[in-house]
Amino acid sequence: MANKILAVLEQREGKLKRSAFELISTVKKISIDLNLDPTAICIGNNIDNLNEAGSYGIMDVVHFKNTELENYSSSAYTDIVSSFVKENEVEYLLFSNTSLGKDLAPRIAARLNAGCLTDCINLQINNGEIIASRPVYASKAILETKINSPIRIFTIRPNVFKAEVTDGNIQTEIKVKEISNPNLKTKVVAIKKSADKLDVAEADIIVSGGRGLKSSENFKLIEELAEVLGGAVGASRAVVDAGWRNHGEQVGQTGKTVSPKLYIACGISGAIQHLAGMSSSRYIVAINKDKDAPIFNIADYGIAGDVFEIIPALIQEIKKIS
């Protein structure tokens, strides 16, 4: 039996996150190239859509179950995943580079003496090894790097790797393992959700506003454009510092790193620290009245005009087609 490559799937509120499917597809692909046995594990209580794992290419899924494990616990999750790795021949572990993945992967790495590379945007196979590319120095450079320990851990940036449904109807085999007495030394006792809005880190489409919007009231325009597109609202640091928007919406080096399929920057100059958080977006649109604003250097499409004229027109145009 080949050694295992393990996808550690993340569920929230009893549902696999979308990034989990990207992870499954990525693990499946690598398993073929490196001749490994692809397996997925997920920790939680009830998980509704675990059976969808098969459609993305992994049939063997182990569900570690306990009512106390519905929310994340770094202590319990570290114990469970590490024991699984020790009891099985696991050579590779992959996580999504989410708040959970970034917290958990290094805990497991230290316990298993495994090298850990985070926020990978490309995993390339070279002579039977994985070479990872990770943005460093606020995306101003890319580090190509590899792991030399027997067990290797990678976290992959959400929205960069594709989730692909495999041909044919692959059945998922879910093994449920009840966990008794999880180690809850560190325990999530509550989750405070920020108003029922789509989070920038998870959105497919982001409409972001900067100082060019002039006031917090004018962000209504950004909100409306985001709404007609079914996207989330983002913000530059300048407007967060001004108190117009919450820090949770800030994109950039000291905010969130996002890679949606469409990022629309309105009245944002494109400072290097802002670009650090969004330059891996698939398509970037810039609306800025200064045609020399640096944001245009990385935008796919731009309109060098006034946000107060362009955004309302854009809202109208999109309403026409939807």
Next chain:
Amino acid sequence: MKIAVCVSHVPDTATKVKIGSDGKSIDPAGVSYIINPYDEFAVEEALKTKELTGCEVVIISLGSDSSKESIRKALAMGADQGILLKKDGFYDSFSTACALAKEIKEQKCDLVFFGKQSVDYDNSITGQLTSEILGFNCVSVVVSFKIENNKITAEREIEGGREVVETELPAVITAQKGLNEPRYASLKGIMAAKKKVIEEKPAKEVNNLTEVIKLVLPASKQPGKIIGTDSSAVPELVRLLREEAKVI
């Protein structure tokens, strides 16, 4: 109780990156270095905890001589003691964590603050690695922190909200922006910090598990099209987004 804060000394975030002659690191010429911005939140939280509990705060940095500037900055803010773990060659996150853990143990600290991320390699893992090596509890990306006796309640940022986490000492906390407003060093603090001796020790030997192959500049993107300068360009923009990019 004694508190440690681990700080890294990093290129200023506005630095223009040039690749060094080894092809594996940046060319340091003309680069100015600062205390890692997230580590300032870590230092501030340690100092606030010191004010509540009267415990001592020790700053630990692994690096070369120049890292003393960042240690001194933390001392000027009000930390009591500074230690430089002098390194020779490349330390990856795991080596760094091993060296920091050894010193934290020696200093008998049971609460350790880190930044959530160093803005050079953006690994975001050193705090978590160190906690596990020490067998400490860990809460990362923390935006609110309370400690009462041994009990910690912290809030960490997650997608779409915050998790309220309870744990106990000994613990590692990694600081996110929003946790506090770092204080400015007072003149008195700056003068006092100049007099403090920063203890220097060789860092625990390297134990790298990862290896850099090369550092490259990102493929420069073709500058995009400026479609127009007023709302007459909007229909064309929407057409491109639908037909060329296929994203809406």
